[in-house]
Amino acid sequence: MRLTILGGGGFRVPLVYGALLSDRAEGRVTHVTLHDLDPARLAAIARVLTDQAARARAEGVPDAPPAPEVRVTTDLDEALRGADFVFSAIRVGGLAGRAADERVALDEGVLGQETVGAGGIAYGLRTVPVAVDIARRVARLAPDAWVINFTNPAGLVTEAMSRHLGSRVIGICDSPVGLARRVARTLGVADPAAARADYVGLNHLGWLRGLYVDDRDVLPELFADPDRLASFEEGRLFGTDWLRSLGSVPNEYLHYYYFNREAVTAYRQAKQTRGAFLHDQQARFYDELAAGQDPADPAAPAVREGAAWDAWDRTRAEREATYMAENREAAGAGERTADDLESGGYEYVALALMRAIARDERTTLILNVRNRGVLSILDEAAVIEVPCVVDATGARPVAVSQLSGHEAGLVAAVKAVERCVLAAGESGSAQEAVKAFALHPLVDSVQVARRLLEGYRGAHPGLGYLRKD
Template sequence: MKAAILGGGGVRTPLLIHGLVHAAGLRGLSEVMLFDADEARTEMIAALGREIVQRAGASVRIGVSTDLAAVAEGAGVVFNSIRVGGITARAADEQVAMAHGLAGQETTGPGGVAMALRTIPVTLMHAATVERVAPRAWFLNFTNPAGLITQALLEHSGVRAVGICDTPIELFHRIAGALGAQVQEMEFDYAGLNHLGWVRQVRLRGEDVTKRLLRDETRLRAVYPDTTFDPELMQALGLIPSEYLFFYYRQRRALANQMRAGASRGGEIAQLNVELFQQLGRVDSAHGLDIYKNYLRRRNASYMKLETEAGSVFGDSGHTEDPFETATGYHRVAVAVLEALESDEDRTVVANVANRGAVMDLEAEDVVEVPCAISRRGVVAKPVGRLPESVRGLVLAVKAYERATIRAAVEKSGRLAELAMLEYPLIGQWDLARELLQALVQRDPEHLGYLA
């Protein structure tokens, strides 16, 4: 099987290559091709990938090309992991948000709007090429905002798109750890949209332990590695939210910590990436893997620290765990979905797919993030019924924003982009929407100028 990675120069590509090369359930992986506009950077990433292959004793070719058709032709799976405008665009978006009194974040708030608007046109163009040269390939979308981009793909292309994200499985493992259990012993009733999902019920060896967990403040605090959510919030909801709900439920705190730190996550990651590629440029790939792993440790250890605690990504993480061998993460969910797609029996994995009645509150074509039955027969969302009243309105409003954003990108309409931000609960004001769009376009005329 040939795998293609769009955005192959991204910093998580070696992690994905490691997952693919070591996946026991993949049949005949022979080639991984990387596509990216930055060929020099991608060659450095490919060198790390070749070292991973060599250490595994595998026979997998790692190739690089700026020709999308050549990269995708004949592929069985295409991973979409592009970042239009690079990390500098993310950092600029976050600064615009903060300047307008909103937390800066790449998938929620103004940063999420900008990322979607610059990404949709490019992704649809790429999808058209993939559909032509690899019509039977699965198009696994990592690119954020993952649910929104997946919905654009399903509505406006013919690729077999599935959105994937490691946030739900990470939450499941944290809940299992808080209960002193193994995740394999547990079942989770989870529903929502990407970066807007909740665990509604937790079962341990068949027993519903949700109420017991919600009553136990010590265990609730142990679900998160920081002070993301107060136990009282989760008890009031009767739900356990995924971590990105922090930017909805505690928006003022997120902004205050960013202002206190004098930075956004995107700005710090941009500096960390510069340091990574400078170091990789001075060593061979064998030593480069050690540098890369340390980079991942520092990045992972600091995740959400800036927003929740005004922490920093800089300095030694203090972690010694091999980031390639963690139980969760970017590469684990990719492999879980891909192995399920090659299985004769249904496997349950949370993914972003067309609703088709799974969530009763949403339209059939809306992309939702729910447990799915996945096998070589395809991907089907499992029914989850109605959403709890405490979150239903938020989900409906965010989905309206997502639909309007897709229309704005497809129709190249600045007015629709303003409407999308008006409908978005994190913005929700007409004057603010217009000011934000103008500021975002001014910061990135190359990719957002079509909305001016």
């Protein structure tokens, strides 16, 4: 089976390759094509994957199948031809673009996070046209391929691509899986992976409303036990009183909504924004590998075997430990624990999704797919994030509890914003772009929305397609 990874020079690609190395079943991925616009980044990640495969061989079981063959290319059409699956993990504008998204928003006193608020809108405005072009090329060059979208904002980008690929594009995110597992572990569930999550919303805007073990909802037990409720990451982040008031466990990204003023203050006071930190951190990593240095000993005359992997692994550990640091500081939640550091493993979600489709191994996963009437407050084509049954025919959303009250209001409002971004990306209308900013719940003024667009146009030449109406 052939897999193409768009954004193949990206830092998180070794996570995906690690999942592929662990797959020894029949029909596994045997060929991986990495596509990126930056040849140096491609070369660096290819070195990491070479070290990773060598490590797997040294530590693996006898008679294990060979590691998937890796090739790299900067030609998009070449990368797509013959692909069975396409992972879209692009970052339009790179981390420098993310840092600019954050700074422009914070200068206006609003949130600049890459998927939430003004920053997410800016990221979407420059990503949607590129994602649509990719979708059209996939439809032409690899019509039988399935696209698994990692690109943020994941729900928005998946919806943009679905207009050209239909149900053959599926968005993934590890946040809901990680949340459900943490709650299950906190409640002492013997097999957290077997618990059925009633999770519903949009990407980075969802709530765990039930957790079923043997058809019994065990989530009320969490709210009845303040000590347990305060013992895991979301309990510390949101506070036990607020979670008990909600009666559900929000996705961690809802901290930006429920504690917006504190989050913005923390971000403005931080020495660096998250995007700027990652930009500097990853620039050092790529520069070291490009220079041929051993990051553990830059004075060494030659790079030792495994040095690229070791450099990547150290950088990854630092990245994960500092995740959402400003939010935890604002909440007084302290450092992340070992359990907090364990995400849902988006690479394993992707592997499970590929297995289910390619081998007709029926499974249930929380994914970003078209609504198909599951949520009554949204239309059929709206991409939502809910549990889905997956098999050879694709992913189908299952019935979930309906949203009401403030949850329904937030989802409807943010989906309306996403639709404005899609309209702007399709038409090039600056008016639609301003409307997207102005309608977002975390932007408090039409005038601020207008200034945000002008600030982003100045920071990103790629937004030049947005014309004055």
